[in-house]
Amino acid sequence: MAISAATNLDPIFEPVIEQAGFKLVRLRMMGGANRILQVMAERPDGGMDVDDCAALSHALLDFIEAQDPIEGEYEIEVSSPGIDRPLTRPMDFSRWSGHEARIELHAPVETPAGPRKRFRATLLGLDGQDVVIRDTSLSSADIRFAFRNVANAKLVLTDKLINEDLKTRKSSATQEK
8 A cells, every 4th residue: 555755664565674674764755746765774784885775775665566555656776874874863963973964953952052853963972862062162061862853863974083084984894894
């Protein structure tokens, strides 16, 4: 049975993605007349190369052809999250602790400078279901808010992030040999 694009698609596609050996990072339907199902995924080790994208695309296309889970026409786009990846799961805020991120909230939270809903801050991790950040523009104030209040979050491309990515790639290449 096909569903409309407005329905949450994660529960439908996540098992297929996991069965193919990947972890879902973000899934969303974009566009109007020419719709695109964007699937952002990674291997359990955090990597994702062109061959991985092709393998996941084939698994998803086989599933779509057999199940027809979404009404109407659309294209599928599979990609890696990239270095300046979106933060979509609570564990992302812990995994990337110490790195800068741009965060937009659904509703403002109180800060020393008054209510705000947009931040460029250093991730400090999670405290239960609360995200904790340090906004250096506010005299290094620590700010917390519920994960469910996060509308959008993405890592900021910094030298520190690039260096960590290079170390991870080098380590993965050494382990594969």
